Amino acid sequence: MARPRSPGRSRGGRVSDDAGEAYDGRTTEQRGDWVLSRLEVADIGKDEARRARRLLADAELHGHKYAIHALLAVVARQQ
Template sequence: MARRKLSHEGTLVLDCEGLTKFVDDREPAVALIGEARKRGMEVVISALTIIEAVHQGTDKARLAWVLSGVRVVPVGDEEAKAASAMLISAGLHGRKYAIGAVVAEMALRQRRPVVMLTSDLDDMAKLCGDRVRLVAV
């Protein structure tokens, strides 16, 4: 497998798929997160990502362990308004893209450079533009 280069310092954002693959102990997500931590990057998720990622089959002990090692960013009314404005600018509807917009808005507020592990490359590119480096998981 080709190695994907990560920045030194900065922030690594996990969307739903990034968090799910980390909780499920799947490569290459685990390796990328480990490499990011070695490089001094902070690993963050949106509080809404927890809701989106968790299901009946989720290993609750593993989830608790993963969450203890990441920063969970809360979502308030200002963040919701900013995410809503991003959806409008991107021509997307909140019914389908609400959580993605919240994750994108949160990513844009993190210490740069920002890298996001995501399965939604097209949607996140519409929301984040070139301000966040997207890595497929």
């Protein structure tokens, strides 16, 4: 998981899951490097996975889309 170091340019949030989509053909490599330099990687371990699984079960949701959102929620709660 990646999260911006500074919330100033992150639309008010601190957690991001879109660092892998930094290249779309319209941006330069330097711009991509700048974006990546602003990120901090958060470790996801078994405890976080278990918490995310519980969130999904409580909400009666399943699937990779919701799994990613649940992991982001767990990381956000830790901050």
